[in-house]
Amino acid sequence: MMPAPLVELIGIAKGFGQGEARVQALEGITLSVAPGEVVGLRGPSGSGKSTLLNLVACILEPDAGVLRLAGETVWEGGWRRRDLRALRREKIGFIFQFHNLLPFLDATDNVALALTLAGIELPEARRQARALLDHLQVGKRATAMPAKLSGGEAQRVAIARALANQPRIILADEPTAALDSERAGVVMDLLRQVAREQSAAVLVVTHDDKIFARFDRMVSLRDGRIEAAGLPAAALTAV
Amino acid sequence: MNLALRDIRHNLGRFLLTCLGLGLLLGVALAMVGIYRGLVDEALSLARGLQADLWVVEAGSRGPFAEASRIPGDVREAVARLSGVVAAGSLTFQTVEARHAGGPGSDAAPTEDVVRERGGEAGRPRIGAVLRLQVVGHEPGRPGGPPGLVAGRGIGRGRLEMVADRSSGLPLGAMVEMAGTRFRVVGLTARTVSTGGDPLAWITLRDAQELQFRLSPPAARRAQAGGGGGQPQDTVNAVVARLSPNARAEEVASVIRRWKHFSALTAAEQENVLTRSVVERARRQIGLFTAVLLLVSAVIVALIIYTLTMDKMREIATLKLIGAPDRSIVALIMQQALMLGGIAFAGGTALLLSVKDAFPRRVLLGPEEVVGFGLLVLMICLAASLLGVRYALRIEPAQALGG
Numbered sequence: 001m002m003p004a005p006l007v008e009l010i011g012i013a014k015g016f017g018q019g020e021a022r023v024q025a026l027e028g029i030t031l032s033v034a035p036g037e038v039v040g041l042r043g044p045s046g047s048g049k050s051t052l053l054n055l056v057a058c059i060l061e062p063d064a065g066v067l068r069l070a071g072e073t074v075w076e077g078g079w080r081r082r083d084l085r086a087l088r089r090e091k092i093g094f095i096f097q098f099h100n101l102l103p104f105l106d107a108t109d110n111v112a113l114a115l116t117l118a119g120i121e122l123p124e125a126r127r128q129a130r131a132l133l134d135h136l137q138v139g140k141r142a143t144a145m146p147a148k149l150s151g152g153e154a155q156r157v158a159i160a161r162a163l164a165n166q167p168r169i170i171l172a173d174e175p176t177a178a179l180d181s182e183r184a185g186v187v188m189d190l191l192r193q194v195a196r197e198q199s200a201a202v203l204v205v206t207h208d209d210k211i212f213a214r215f216d217r218m219v220s221l222r223d224g225r226i227e228a229a230g231l232p233a234a235a236l237t238a239v
Numbered sequence: 240m241n242l243a244l245r246d247i248r249h250n251l252g253r254f255l256l257t258c259l260g261l262g263l264l265l266g267v268a269l270a271m272v273g274i275y276r277g278l279v280d281e282a283l284s285l286a287r288g289l290q291a292d293l294w295v296v297e298a299g300s301r302g303p304f305a306e307a308s309r310i311p312g313d314v315r316e317a318v319a320r321l322s323g324v325v326a327a328g329s330l331t332f333q334t335v336e337a338r339h340a341g342g343p344g345s346d347a348a349p350t351e352d353v354v355r356e357r358g359g360e361a362g363r364p365r366i367g368a369v370l371r372l373q374v375v376g377h378e379p380g381r382p383g384g385p386p387g388l389v390a391g392r393g394i395g396r397g398r399l400e401m402v403a404d405r406s407s408g409l410p411l412g413a414m415v416e417m418a419g420t421r422f423r424v425v426g427l428t429a430r431t432v433s434t435g436g437d438p439l440a441w442i443t444l445r446d447a448q449e450l451q452f453r454l455s456p457p458a459a460r461r462a463q464a465g466g467g468g469g470q471p472q473d474t475v476n477a478v479v480a481r482l483s484p485n486a487r488a489e490e491v492a493s494v495i496r497r498w499k500h501f502s503a504l505t506a507a508e509q510e511n512v513l514t515r516s517v518v519e520r521a522r523r524q525i526g527l528f529t530a531v532l533l534l535v536s537a538v539i540v541a542l543i544i545y546t547l548t549m550d551k552m553r554e555i556a557t558l559k560l561i562g563a564p565d566r567s568i569v570a571l572i573m574q575q576a577l578m579l580g581g582i583a584f585a586g587g588t589a590l591l592l593s594v595k596d597a598f599p600r601r602v603l604l605g606p607e608e609v610v611g612f613g614l615l616v617l618m619i620c621l622a623a624s625l626l627g628v629r630y631a632l633r634i635e636p637a638q639a640l641g642g
């Protein structure tokens with residue numbers, strides 16, 4: 001028997017704006033991600049990839065459909081859960097398209113902050129943050145402020161922050177865009193490792209065909225609809 | 240991890256500059272409080288300095304400061320005989336324009352160098368300068384004399400001697416001319432000023448009465464002289480009494496109130512009259528001014544905190560995205576407001592305390608005023624930060640996304 005999916009979207013739709021200016025960003029999206037699975041999300045610019053990710057992160061509210069996270073119905077005709085922030089803190093790690101580090105904290109404390117929010121004491125949080133930064137090969141920049149980090153370094157610090165609380169659902173919007181292929185590979189391997197070790201569901205938006213091979217499954221979006229789903233990654237790279 | 244502090248440290252220069260501006264404003268507001276307290280203190284210092292337990296004045300008057308009071312000088316003996324009264328002294332009060340007439344025994348005004356040599360302290364009036372003095376006529380050895388000399392000696396039996404407050408700038412030995420008569424400064428007091436802030440000057444009662452006679456308009460002088468054969472009448476403004484420790488001022492006062500033509504005020508009543516009548520208007524004006532300054536400070540704090548919060552919109556959205564609860568976001572903003580207020584208050588207070596003695600009138604700031612003002616500033620900061628808090632709570636986590 002297949003384990004229950006951690007992320008489950010059924011007939012999700014999302015539009016922006018009113019009247020003439022209305023954009024239907026997503027339409028009839030049905031998709032699930034199982035524990036331990038690493039799913040890639042691709043598609044042309046404006047196809048709705050970020051919108052889909054933000055819906056799963058409960059940053060945007062769907063217009064229709066059902067959204068279930070870790071077995072809990074989160075949205076169905078309205079929010080079913082009141083404390084979305086606690087949900088994000090406990091279950092979801094989010095890696096943004098732009099790194100969104102807090103400019104007034106150094107790399108270590110940006111990561112440690114996520115840990116302290118989950119109730120871990122600061123010294124221990126810092127220790128874990130260092131270990132995670134080392135693992136992502138930015139340990140040398142642990143005391144640097146975000147403004148002093150290169151794009152790739154900042155993105156890896158942001159990834160460390162997303163992984164810090166060992167979330168069961170990891171969402172990443174083009175996490176490897178600012179990285180060279182070697183480092184992109186390191187990041188993807190890390191995400192795969194987390195997926196296996198923590199039985200986490202990982203959903204990654206990417207344009208980078210060099211890393212397609214590292215996904216269990218690719219989902220293609222076009223004009224807000226799923227064009228091809230469930231194809232093995234190898235088949236897509238062959239196209 | 241204190242986010243408020245970390246954010247401030249990240250933008251320390253800008254934050255401190257803001258604190259400096261607010262600090263100056265709060266310093267001015269606190270100065271207002273100090274000036275008011277100084278006014279009250281100066282108003283009371285005259286009554287307190289004379290160390291009287293009881294004031295005997297004209298019937299129906301709340302004199303001698305708040306209202307005019309004239310009584311015959313021989314009342315003093317009657318008051319002194321009352322049981323419970325240890326000593327009594329007659330006093331006159333008049334504000335006089337005096338002229339600094341040079342050093343002792345010199346008819347010609349000494350050169351500036353000599354004056355500088357004798358004095359040394361700043362703010363000394365030049366020879367020939369006109370001073371406003373509150374002249375107190377008293378009987379040496381009886382209540383009403385100068386309290387605590389800081390230099391020189393008290394007035395002896397000799398005539399035409401004067402003990403003046405240091406704030407007049409007159410040095411020991413200086414000659415002071417009033418209504419054509421020269422007095423010699425033999426002693427100095429400190430912090431003894433009239434309710435209007437003029438320095439006090441004690442002379443003997445007889446000198447004072449003659450001075451009063453010479454200064455009164457010619458018509459009144461003729462009328463007075465008609466009865467007294469060219470001699471000034473023995474009229475005083477008040478008689479002050481010192482009571483024995485076990486006498487009750489209220490009881491002695493009620494005895495005097497039963498006498499015709501006289502009224503009596505206890506020391507507490509006198510202070511009450513002074514604060515109410517003399518200080519009331521100043522209080523309203525300064526109170527209003529202080530309130531306006533505090534209001535302006537509150538608006539400025541609110542605007543600063545609001546702008547600081549707006550500048551952090553993206554960071555706050557990110558905090559919400561990574562699951563920070565509202566309470567840590569509210570804490571971030573309120574703590575910054577408190578730090579702003581606290582540093583500005585400390586800076587403003589330190590600045591004021593270091594310059595307050597340069598003010599022309601007394602600025603009185605005790606721990607009470609400073610602590611009370613500090614608490615008020617903290618409350619203002621908390622209230623003013625609510626605007627920023629409201630803004631922060633309305634930020635959507637989605638605002639963290641996008642370029």
Ligand SMILES: Nc1ncnc2c1ncn2[C@@H]1O[C@H](COP(=O)(O)OP(=O)(O)OP(=O)(O)O)[C@@H](O)[C@H]1O
Pocket residue numbers: 016017023024025043044045046047048049050051052
């Ligand atoms: N907040 C918004 N308000 C209005 N329209 C929006 C908003 N967010 C997205 N859209 C629109 O929804 C559509 C999908 O946008 P989305 O950002 O999901 O695309 P994407 O696939 O992530 O593109 P890219 O590869 O460029 O990041 C686009 O047409 C976009 O203009």
Ligand SMILES: [Mg+2]
Pocket residue numbers: 049050051097173
């Ligand atoms: Mg996108």
